[in-house]
Every structure is written in structure tokens, then in C-alpha cells.
Amino acid sequence: MEKYYESDADLGDLAGKTIAVIGYGSQGRGQALNLKDSGLDVIIGIRPGKSREQAEKDGLSVFDVSEAARRADVIQILLPDENQAQVYKNEIMPYLSENKCLMFSHGFNIHYGQIIPPKDVDVVMVAPKGPGHMVRRTFEEGKGVPALIAIEQDYTGNAKKIALAYAKGIGGTRAVVLETSFREETETDLFGEQAVLCGGVTSLIKAGFETLVGAGYAPEMAYLEVLHEMKLIVDLIYEGGFTNMRDSISNTAQYGDITRGPRVVGKESYEAMDEILCEIQTGEFAKEWILENMVNRPVFNALTRSDEEHLIEEVGAEIRSMMPQFRKD
Numbered sequence: 001m002e003k004y005y006e007s008d009a010d011l012g013d014l015a016g017k018t019i020a021v022i023g024y025g026s027q028g029r030g031q032a033l034n035l036k037d038s039g040l041d042v043i044i045g046i047r048p049g050k051s052r053e054q055a056e057k058d059g060l061s062v063f064d065v066s067e068a069a070r071r072a073d074v075i076q077i078l079l080p081d082e083n084q085a086q087v088y089k090n091e092i093m094p095y096l097s098e099n100k101c102l103m104f105s106h107g108f109n110i111h112y113g114q115i116i117p118p119k120d121v122d123v124v125m126v127a128p129k130g131p132g133h134m135v136r137r138t139f140e141e142g143k144g145v146p147a148l149i150a151i152e153q154d155y156t157g158n159a160k161k162i163a164l165a166y167a168k169g170i171g172g173t174r175a176v177v178l179e180t181s182f183r184e185e186t187e188t189d190l191f192g193e194q195a196v197l198c199g200g201v202t203s204l205i206k207a208g209f210e211t212l213v214g215a216g217y218a219p220e221m222a223y224l225e226v227l228h229e230m231k232l233i234v235d236l237i238y239e240g241g242f243t244n245m246r247d248s249i250s251n252t253a254q255y256g257d258i259t260r261g262p263r264v265v266g267k268e269s270y271e272a273m274d275e276i277l278c279e280i281q282t283g284e285f286a287k288e289w290i291l292e293n294m295v296n297r298p299v300f301n302a303l304t305r306s307d308e309e310h311l312i313e314e315v316g317a318e319i320r321s322m323m324p325q326f327r328k329d
């Protein structure tokens with residue numbers, strides 16, 4: 001697999017080009033501020049609202065989406081996936097003239113055919129493999145979040161250079177940049193966030209918490225055990241894999257880890273993962289998410305509200321308020 005680092009990318013490939021970051025949320029703010037700090041010409045395309053106010057407060061040049069798209073040579077769409085197709089159609093496509101570059105940080109709308117760009121532009125992806133807030137925080141620490149690049153269309157012959165220069169501008173080449181395809185990024189990202197990183201982890205934590213509390217243990221004990229300490233364990237895995245973590249925990253914990261872990265995440269979980277991946281690959285998940293947004297997200301709202309009201313959130317807020325490191329005074 002091709003790997004790229006700082007020396008493989010040239011910010012000069014974006015010299016004289018205006019980059020419009022459309023959207024100023026988790027990824028938009030992180031990427032735009034990093035690009036600005038990298039000396040690149042970045043503007044923001046955003047509707048009125050809190051994000052726009054934040055972008056103005058951050059000292060960036062802010063425009064309505066259509067004006068930003070008109071001015072830009074590179075248009076990075078960092079809107080919510082579910083909003084991209086409509087904003088693209090009404091406010092970006094009319095200004096997507098020949099030789100411009102359309103960019104994404106997730107392949108959903110291209111891969112599932114919600115956005116079909118004209119043939120005379122470049123279509124690329126630069127996708128940080130991490131939350132937008134961490135894209136900014138690591139950049140400010142002099143480090144970077146790994147990123148993926150993908151080239152869907154290379155009309156100008158410079159698409160990869162532009163993608164690599166952009167990846168460098170947001171700090172990705174400080175870590176590593178790997179090349180993939182829109183399909184592979186889309187399917188692996190959706191699977192990862194659903195089955196492991198977000199869905200899997202929150203469900204595992206909730207199950208552990210409910211088991212302990214249901215058996216009569218104090219919710220505070222359960223919270224510290226299955227949620228608060230999770231970061232400390234995962235940090236060790238992040239730094240050096242399972243081995244590094246196991247070198248740090250007790251032998252008792254390690255024996256429990258390797259013998260009981262597979263009983264918790266066993267055959268049923270593997271079957272569920274296969275089913276979830278299949279729903280992603282067949283487009284079933286994409287269709288469900290698109291339809292959910294067309295009827296104002298009843299399932300999304302109900303399940304989000306239910307978790308917000310979960311005891312673990314109440315207990316967690318109380319415990320975090322007891323710890324100086326979380327106090328914002």
C-alpha cells in the first residue's frame with residue numbers, strides 16, 4: 001500500500017489556489033484552521049448560524065456557500081453527509097467550472113450516487129481518520145492525524161498532487177497518508193463507526209454498566225470501572241497494540257481479558273458484524289439513513305434522547321464534576 005509523508009507532498013501545489021471549506025463543524029473548523037496555519041488561502045462557505053459566527057471569530061474569510069464555491073479552485077465539502085447532496089445541487093454545482101477540484105472527507109455521497117459531479121473537474125477525498133477536534137488539537141501539538149486520500153476523477157492530471165498537498169496542509173502527512181478508493185473508505189468508515197468505534201463501544205460500555213448496577217453495585221463504581229478507565233486502557237492499545245496494554249495491566253486482568261473477552265464478543269457478535277457490513281455494502285444502510293433524514297429523523301432523535309437520559313450519563317456528569325481535570329472554572 002502506498003504511504004505518503006511530509007516529503008511526498010508539496011504545499012506549492014496549492015499555491016495561488018483558493019480553498020473553500022464548506023461547513024465549519026468538527027472537521028470544517030479543524031481542517032480550515034490547520035490549512036490557514038499552513039499558509040494556504042482558505043475561505044469558509046457556511047450558512048448563517050453559530051458555526052458562521054465561530055468562523056468569523058476565528059478570523060477566517062466567511063461567505064455564503066455559493067459565493068465561496070464561486071471564488072474557490074478547491075471546494076472541500078465538510079457538511080453533514082445527509083445535507084451534502086441538496087447543498088451541492090443548489091449552491092455548489094452551479095459554480096463547479098472546468099478544472100476545479102471537488103473534495104470530500106467521507107465518500108458517502110459519491111459512493112452511493114447522491115452527488116454525481118461533472119466530468120471536467122477533479123474529484124478527490126482527503127479523509128482524516130479521527131475526530132475533527134483531534135485533527136486541530138494534534139496539529140497544534142506539532143503532530144497529525146493519519147489521513148486517507150482517494151482519487152475518483154483526475155480531469156486535470158493534478159488530482160493526486162492537490163490531495164497530497166491538502167493532506168499536508170491539515171497535518172496528515174505528519175502522521176501517514178494512505179491511498180484508498182471512495183468505496184473502500186466509505187464502507188470501512190461506516191463499518192468501523194457502527195460496529196466498533198462508536199456503536200460497538202457505547203453498547204459494550206452500557207452493557208457492562210447495566211450488568212454491574214443491575215447486580216446491585218454502586219453506579220459510581222460501575223462508571224469508573226467500565227467507562228472512565230476505558231480511555232486509559234485504549235490509550236495503551238493506541239500506543240503499542242494489545243501487547244503494550246497487556247504488559248501494563250495485571251496478570252490477573254490479562255488472564256481474564258484473553259479467556260472471557262471472546263465470551264462477550266463471540267459468535268453472535270461476529271454474525272452481527274457480517275450483517276452490518278452487508279447492509280453497508282448493499283446500500284441498505286445508506287438508503288435507511290437517507291430516508292430517516294427525509295422524515296426528520298424519528299429513530300435518530302428517539303434513540304439519542306434515550307441514551308442522553310441513561311443513568312450512565314447522569315452518573316458520569318456527577319463524577320466528572322468531582323474531578324478537577326474536568327472542571328471548567
Ligand SMILES: NC(=O)C1=CN([C@@H]2O[C@H](COP(=O)(O)OP(=O)(O)OC[C@H]3O[C@@H](n4cnc5c(N)ncnc54)[C@H](O)[C@@H]3O)[C@@H](O)[C@H]2O)C=CC1
Nearest residue numbers: 023024025026027028047051078079080105106130131132
Ligand atoms: N466528525 C468527524 O470527526 C469526521 C467527519 N468526517 C466527514 O466530514 C464531513 C463533515 O462532518 P462533520 O465535520 O462531523 O460535520 P458537522 O455536523 O460537525 O458540521 C457540519 C457543518 O456544516 C454546516 N451546515 C449544515 N448544514 C448546512 C447547510 N445546509 N448549509 C451550510 N452549512 C451547513 C453546519 O453549520 C456545520 O458548520 C462529513 O462528510 C463526515 O462524514 C470524516 C471524518 C471524521
Ligand SMILES: CC(=O)[C@](C)(O)C(=O)O
Nearest residue numbers: 129130131132189193197
Ligand atoms: C470520527 C470519525 O472518523 C467518524 C466516526 O467516522 C465520523 O465522525 O464519521
Ligand SMILES: [Mg+2]
Nearest residue numbers: 129130189193
Ligand atoms: Mg471515521
Ligand SMILES: [Mg+2]
Nearest residue numbers: 106189190193
Ligand atoms: Mg464516519
